[in-house]
Amino acid sequence: MSGNGSSGSNDMPIYGYRNKGSPKAPKLSQTEFDDDDVGIDNSTEKLHLDTDIAISKDNPHTPLMIQIPAFDNIQTLPTPMTYTPSNSSSTTRSPVNTIHVAKRRRDPAISRKLNDISNLHQQRVISELPPLPLGQSQRIVSLPTVNEEQLPGDSNKLGQKIVGKPHDIKEDSDVLEGYLLPNMDGPYHWRIVREIGAGNFSTVYLYELIDDRISDTNLRYVAVKRIKYPQEMLRGASEDNPSYKDTLSRFESSLTRELSVLQSLNHPCIIKLLGVNDPVFVKRKRPLNDLLAQSPTLPPCNIITSYCSGGDLLAAAMQFAGKLDNWLIQRIFSEVTLAVKYLHENDVIHRDLKLENILLKYPIEYIIREGNNASLWNQNIIELADFGLCKKIEPDEMCTARCGSEDYVSPEILMGVPYDGKLSDTWALGVILYALLEDRLPFDPPPNAMARQRNRSTSHRIARFEWKWNKMNDIESDAKEIVTNSLTRKSSRWNIEQIYESKYVQEIISNLNINLN
Numbered sequence: 001m002s003g004n005g006s007s008g009s010n011d012m013p014i015y016g017y018r019n020k021g022s023p024k025a026p027k028l029s030q031t032e033f034d035d036d037d038v039g040i041d042n043s044t045e046k047l048h049l050d051t052d053i054a055i056s057k058d059n060p061h062t063p064l065m066i067q068i069p070a071f072d073n074i075q076t077l078p079t080p081m082t083y084t085p086s087n088s089s090s091t092t093r094s095p096v097n098t099i100h101v102a103k104r105r106r107d108p109a110i111s112r113k114l115n116d117i118s119n120l121h122q123q124r125v126i127s128e129l130p131p132l133p134l135g136q137s138q139r140i141v142s143l144p145t146v147n148e149e150q151l152p153g154d155s156n157k158l159g160q161k162i163v164g165k166p167h168d169i170k171e172d173s174d175v176l177e178g179y180l181l182p183n184m185d186g187p188y189h190w191r192i193v194r195e196i197g198a199g200n201f202s203t204v205y206l207y208e209l210i211d212d213r214i215s216d217t218n219l220r221y222v223a224v225k226r227i228k229y230p231q232e233m234l235r236g237a238s239e240d241n242p243s244y245k246d247t248l249s250r251f252e253s254s255l256t257r258e259l260s261v262l263q264s265l266n267h268p269c270i271i272k273l274l275g276v277n278d279p280v281f282v283k284r285k286r287p288l289n290d291l292l293a294q295s296p297t298l299p300p301c302n303i304i305t306s307y308c309s310g311g312d313l314l315a316a317a318m319q320f321a322g323k324l325d326n327w328l329i330q331r332i333f334s335e336v337t338l339a340v341k342y343l344h345e346n347d348v349i350h351r352d353l354k355l356e357n358i359l360l361k362y363p364i365e366y367i368i369r370e371g372n373n374a375s376l377w378n379q380n381i382i383e384l385a386d387f388g389l390c391k392k393i394e395p396d397e398m399c400t401a402r403c404g405s406e407d408y409v410s411p412e413i414l415m416g417v418p419y420d421g422k423l424s425d426t427w428a429l430g431v432i433l434y435a436l437l438e439d440r441l442p443f444d445p446p447p448n449a450m451a452r453q454r455n456r457s458t459s460h461r462i463a464r465f466e467w468k469w470n471k472m473n474d475i476e477s478d479a480k481e482i483v484t485n486s487l488t489r490k491s492s493r494w495n496i497e498q499i500y501e502s503k504y505v506q507e508i509i510s511n512l513n514i515n516l517n
């Protein structure tokens with residue numbers, strides 16, 4: 001496979017890795033647009049219906065022309081894709097029916113600079129996990145787990161356990177006190193190692209256990225997602241902050257929803273919720289309100305999860321710039337399919353499936369090196385993360401919350417009409433697979449695009465199902481039928497069962513020996 005230079009165009013970004021000048025908006029959690037709250041205006045609904053009718057049955061994916069006058073002008077699309085705070089000095093929320101905006105990656109060096117600029121502090125921070133030194137993993141005979149490995153630059157910390165002395169430890173700001181599920185035992189203690197990632201609503205850190213009361217190796221290294229509260233909440237209740245209460249309650253229900261769904265899940269390919277810094281967060285329905293009743297300052301919220309030392313798939317894919325082996329793409333995609341199948345069978349929709357939210361359990365170099373080793377086929381290599389927009393639905397329930405990430409959002413969510421969350425998830429799976437195969441996002445401007453095409457927005461291309469094969473054009477692959485049947489109108493889109501049954505996925509599943517119970 002060639003790199004993204006296949007287009008012959010140097011300025012083509014891969015995976016939305018670009019610097020567009022103006023910062024992207026913070027992402028809003030689904031409760032910002034509570035499904036019950038969102039009003040759908042009739043004109044929007046009509047647009048949507050017309051769209052489905054307008055797409056020819058012979059050529060359902062890339063209609064030459066869409067017969068909706070409104071779409072000739074992208075500005076008439078009902079869903080604004082970029083959020084501009086009404087007051088640039090504050091990071092206030094989007095209007096209720098604004099879609100949340102994707103985090104787009106910048107060059108890490110640019111991001112670091114930007115992070116120094118205070119008014120851009122909500123911009124996504126790139127702090128990827130450097131792979132483990134190859135020399136270290138060579139010492140390990142069996143497939144390493146993060147618990148067995150020594151982390152780069154961390155040698156002096158390993159082995160130096162601190163015997164639990166809660167009152168001493170509490171004074172150390174680098175130390176996390178955590179309570180473990182299912183019984184909220186604790187507190188136990190971990191020390192910070194480094195920052196490993198950041199989103200709009202959290203910064204994620206790697207922590208190492210320093211409490212010798214715990215022997216479970218899965219708890220030695222953990223990822224800690226530290227929730228960032230919106231400015232509006234940090235400013236506290238006052239007359240000039242009228243939406244404080246509303247923001248608090250929406251934020252709180254989003255947080256408790258993420259935690260309760262995560263608690264209910266148990267699948268190897270899905271991130272594990274291990275604990276929290278305060279049992280209140282999983283025991284109470286309104287934890288923030290309850291804690292604020294005791295103290296006026298917002299309580300820190302730290303979510304303790306399993307740690308994936310390979311970082312996220314976007315970083316890995318970018319590192320390999322279009323040269324990820326086909327078997328690896330097939331393997332990763334099949335495991336994501338298993339995770340989503342499990343979610344959908346349990347009536348949970350994710351709504352934010354994207355490369356950034358697929359985490360690699362091991363450094364990619366290790367996975368590639370051990371590709372043929374049976375030990376790699378006896379366990380999963382990915383975990384699906386970030387359940388901030390997930391929702392437990394009733395069977396066949398339609399959703400109305402307009403949320404997702406710009407490049408991955410389905411046309412029906414874009415239109416703002418009630419949608420089947422499961423089918424919107426499979427649309428996103430199509431985007432993910434296309435991106436891995438083609439080394440670019442399907443709805444970015446096509447390689448060698450004319451200026452007019454380039455100027456069209458991503459949402460315009462999504463609404464028109466405007467994507468095509470480039471690198472893969474002349475290549476036969478079973479993967480292509482999955483993309484073709486995912487990035488299509490919802491009436492003919494594959495559901496997760498169909499993706500699971502496909503030849504491409506079954507080829508992997510039949511060789512995979514992971515315990516799904």
Ligand SMILES: Nc1ncnc2c1ncn2[C@@H]1O[C@H](COP(=O)(O)OP(=O)(O)OP(=O)(O)O)[C@@H](O)[C@H]1O
Pocket residue numbers: 027103196197198199200201202203204223225271305306307308309311312356357359385386387388
């Ligand atoms: N368990 C983990 N192990 C390793 N890295 C992780 C883990 N959890 C998160 N990360 C890193 O941190 C990044 C941000 O995490 P996450 O997406 O959960 O945060 P977020 O604030 O919910 O983001 P968003 O803006 O999409 O809502 C991930 O893309 C990944 O790179």
